[in-house]
Amino acid sequence: MRIGVVTFPGSLDDGDARRAVRLSGADDIALWHNDPDLHQVDAVILPGGFSYGDYLRAGAIARFAPVMESIVDAAGGGMPVLGICNGFQVLCEAHLLPGALVRNAHLHFRNRDQMLRVQSTTTAWTMNFTEGQEILIPVKNGEGRYVADEAVLDELESSDRVVARYVGGNPNGSSRDIAAIRNEAGNVVGIMPHPEHAVEALTGPSTDGMTFFASVLAHLGGKVGAEA
Amino acid sequence: MTTTENQTVPAQQARGESPEAADGKPDEQAPDEVADTEVIDDPEDESDEAELESADVHAEEDFGAQEDLGTRDGFSPDDEVVDEPDGPDTVPLARRRPDDRQPYRELGLQDDEYAKIRDILGRRPTQSELLMYSIMWSEHCSYKSSKVHLRQFAEKAVPSDRLLAGIGENAGVVKLSDDLAVTFKIESHNHPSFVEPYQGAATGVGGIVRDILAMGARPIAVMDPLRFGAPDHPDTSRVLPGIVGGVGGYGNCLGLPNIGGELVFDPCYQGNPLLNALCVGVLPVGGLQNKAATGPGNSVILLGAKTGRDGIGGASVLASATFGSGSEARRPSVQVGDPFAEKLLIEVCLEIYRADLVVGIQDLGAAGIACAVTETSAAAGTGMAINLDTVPLREPSMLPHEILASESQERMLLIVTPDKEHTVLAIAERWGVPATKIGEVTDTGRVVIEWHGQTVVDVPPASLADDGPVYARPMREPNDLPLMRADRAETLPRPTTGDELRETLLKLVASPNLCDKSWVTEQYDRYVLGNTVLAQPEDAGVLRIDEESGLGVALSVDGNGRYSRLDPYAGAQLALAEAYRNVAATGATPVAVTNCLNFGSPEDPQVMWQFAEAVRGLADGCVELGIPVTGGNVSFYNQTGAVAINPTPVVGVLGILDDVAERLPMGLRNEGDVLVLLGD
Amino acid sequence: MARVVVDVMLKPEILDPQGQAVANALPRLGVSGVESVRIGKRIEIDFAGDADLDRAREIADKLLANPVIEDFTVRVSDGDA
Amino acid sequence: MARVVVDVMLKPEILDPQGQAVANALPRLGVSGVESVRIGKRIEIDFAGDADLDRAREIADKLLANPVIEDFTVRVSDGDA
């Protein structure tokens, strides 16, 4: 299985995402922002960081990278795409996911170990969780407050598209404690906290993040099996 | 003068040689009071002496060169004196108009320093040269007051076979294994952080990161020892959030985990907060870079941001003093950081190192291009021909001295052989980082700088980089010290009842210096790069360096200005001991020390005494513990009016863990574990 | 050379914590009578030739503002600021 | 109610990383002919009564801008934006 991780200028957690992919047993493939070729990957991760410095608006400039056109196409065709933190922001800016991520309500960057409740397990990236499972993974962002108009929020809730919520305190003021959402098909997920920082007991607060990567492998494996 | 403090300690300075000493000339500033104090004890071992000797030869060579110059460049009184309109000053003009009044005092140069410059050049300096000397010979670039003391670090250093580079380089380099080494250093950016807290702190982090990068290392973490005034003072609510925001804003955006620091409040820092920043990097043992501009014919390439009118306080002095235009607004001496540009700069440099494409590299900090071209050519004993018209500018109207002195951030100077130039430029292009050839290395022993077809600088580089003035400043124990010492803690009432104890405990727990620091530490990313094994709230940060073997390092930074105020010798040792203990307590073996010495004005004999005592204490303490000081930084003039901050030596210790999985966190782990108190 | 100014403000229904923080700090400065403060972006675009409002609008729409959360206005600079 | 607009821009000689990032991104959007982009803040202050320019100036000076690196202008909103 080949999982691509995009590096934009200013990506920071790309190496960590690749490590997580390797630890899950898949091949990690580095994708370059300027290269539209996806190199036959089976899934794509848009990692955390500050693409292009995030100076104008997080993710605003990265959306126009050549690699994004290919990813938007592939996502339309069902390829699993996970946007983590800055990657989530890019997915919203690229209209693969609704809503937007704006400055934290308390105006500070905040890094803490965060409890989440997994709400939706009908996605390529969360199928190995059980619904309602509580997990601990780091959150760290300055612009992580999810906003969308009420109609969009209602629709997300009613169609099981809120993938995870913050529990035990909302770290950034996100609407309805939303930490992660998915698209209608369930192949595209955006998440603010960082599963790739919770894959080793030595360096993370837990290993709960591993399940995101195991899920996509199970999802892809199932598909390969079904096709075969 | 300028407010940037990210300078390096040239080898000679740190060892304390001075041209005066080499020359046998008495130090004119030799103070009477220095004799009374027993500051400079020199237990030189043989290896150090050898080092000193070779350095002396070097110094003599420089002097020889200068004599030649005297004849070559001496102006002839017959030269026609032409009145020219105001404009950039050139070398021919300096010869033709030897008696032009120059604002050297306004630039912070003493009469004898100015005379020495004229002596070195055999003529008056041009405006550009004057500005270059004034910055390079300033306290924070030349270490003129601290050199004579700092040399103890090298002289007393216990030999270590782990040390690949020590004092004198941009940062000390410690070998971890046959393949891997780490480099680390602390620097201050105190004054800018008071003026514009966010940007001052941000560019402080940026500066130390480039120092580490210049060694050939990938920066992998930062730490930030901070000092603020009273927590309830209104200005603290401006300064503290700004500085913390700047440290986080820059470090987070660069992708460097913050693995520790300090947060201390004391009214003595009210008008003078301290922003010290430590960076640690990792490099392959064979990948150590150096700054020497060797190889005449090699290209000099400026990599990174465009040059703008940042932080050129000195240039504004020139503007108002010589052009007499009082209307010229004083330029801000604040620089704005661009962490995204620095992130790209790091990636470009690392790619260039991996492909072995540079001969020499130097970061640009204080005094920008002026400092980088003179330091790199002085280090190699070569010269350089630079054309300022090729420097990419943010504002095309910049004058030559402004271009030379600009402290624009996120720039590096590369020395590259002509056959590799193309590849270097292509790598920079791929990352979208500007890179421009601005000149060539020469064998003339002179740095010659042209602007609009005219020579504006023609100097022997070592005279700026290595041969600045050296002072043994007067020192005197502070008058109030005996009284302060007499006021002993034992005389204070002690809690005797349970209620009183409870009261005391609550007071302690609630005190800003002891309470929870997470308001600060939560603003820092400690997870990025995925190798942080310990960070806040632990006493030391621990990083995994090698994923396979688990090899890693532990780091702690500590300091206590109040102890140091009472006894700077012991205070520095206590800071060292605390950092050493914090590192050892993780299970690591401490191997190297860095330090940042934050003091008041060196012109105050009482401050100078504190400084000398602290350095002596730290050097002696390192001998006792058997680990060397590998580098550091001095920040003087931390005072408000005549009142200095508490002397604040901040000490960083680095230790090695063979397997970070074995690290010991500070929390109690298992029920039933036995608690033992070690020591008394 | 001609300058176009693009003003980008958060939509009124989106919480502006930065503006709120300023508003909350005002009483401490002894300032009263302020009802609300909103903080947005002012972007100055200098064109090599004539001010090109259409082009500026396109840039604003695609890049400078996110229509999900922000409104923008575009105008040729009249030297007001 | 009256609105005062405060525009805060970095001084011209100060590096503007934000503006630079946007300017560099424009060619990718197929936009050429832009010489430079500078990004600052636009702050709308709504007063309960009359627009108080002096007060707004004081707020700008103390809270909204750092005069070391930024310039600001204050004006009563003419509904331009």
Ligand SMILES: Nc1ncnc2c1ncn2[C@@H]1O[C@H](COP(=O)(O)OP(=O)(O)O)[C@@H](O)[C@H]1O
């Ligand atoms: N400015 C700072 N930056 C990063 N970490 C900090 C800073 N100040 C304090 N810390 C971290 O917070 C924790 C608690 O700090 P402190 O109370 O000073 O520890 P101690 O008193 O045990 O040395 C430590 O892990 C320390 O490294």
